[in-house]
Amino acid sequence: MVKGFKIDKPKLPHELPEVGFTIKENGYYDYCIYRDCVITRDDTDRIAFDQVIFDRVTFEGTDFTNIELTDCVFDHCDLSNIDFSKGSIHRVEFKNSKMIGVMMPDSSLGNVVFDNCQLNLSAFGYSKLKQVRFTECTIKNSDFYECKFQKVALDTCDIEEANFANTKLTGVDLTTCKFDRLQVSPESMQGCIVSTEQAIGFARLLGLEIKDE
Template structure:
């Protein structure tokens, strides 16, 4: 697989209006831009955002389990340690954002684009990723434990110490990525595209002595 997959962009009209984040009974936000603010100490189950842009928004101590994101853009946001477990995330972009430790475990992601993000320690454990592109992201110590990849691409990312345990990497192209070590079983490496230098590193996992 090449380092580029076709990603459907979020479908957001140009004439959306600014809106302050104030939780409502429906837990639904749509057709709006939320910008230049902080969302703090919110714990809301099954909140929905449809056709929404977040710009320069800081999330602090936020838990949105079972979140539904459809046609959403996070632009220069800070979602560090935010909890989106069991989320449904479709046609979403994370652009130049700090998503350190973002919890996306048990989530379903489709047509999601991560560009120039600090995504160290991000968690995708048990998640399903379909048509997802990571472009120029730092994914150090990212956790993809027992994830399912369908048309997933990594382009020029730092994936050092990322964990792909029990996640088959067949068809995944890591040649443009940088890492000294990643956590993956040899069986799950079958069909993964790597450079010759990267292959030497994987050979060490087999206990080979390379001279």
């Protein structure tokens, strides 16, 4: 049963130095706070953040493919349309952040929390999500095609028209989520937890005719 699983929080020291963002040739950034600034990808092959807090930071430049995020917190940040494809994202919290159109396909996410984030039109296709929680997020028209879910929670989220085709939702509880339509395959729904009203909607989505008694 997925409900109630534990997510490891980012491992951060009690105090971190606040610094201005400057491009490093090796693409490795660690042990600091970035606040009220803009971060743009340079031409380095690798970019990694380890034990970093981002406070009201805007990411620009779109291409952050192969990014490594470990023990990081994003608070009130703007990551709209940023490409985190093939990223490694572990023990990371995204809080109150704008992430419309963010791209994380072919990525590995472990012990990740999305809390009160705007994730409409986001892309997670072919990614592995293990111990990941979405809480009070808008995830409309987002793509989770052929993902691997292991201990994933969707708590009080708007998931209208999200695509879960070929993604097994076994143990995922959707009863607190808002939606009228989803893109799903019959295999996706096996073991998924839904309300009675939602179950009727899924039956119609799968082509069944509901006869009133």
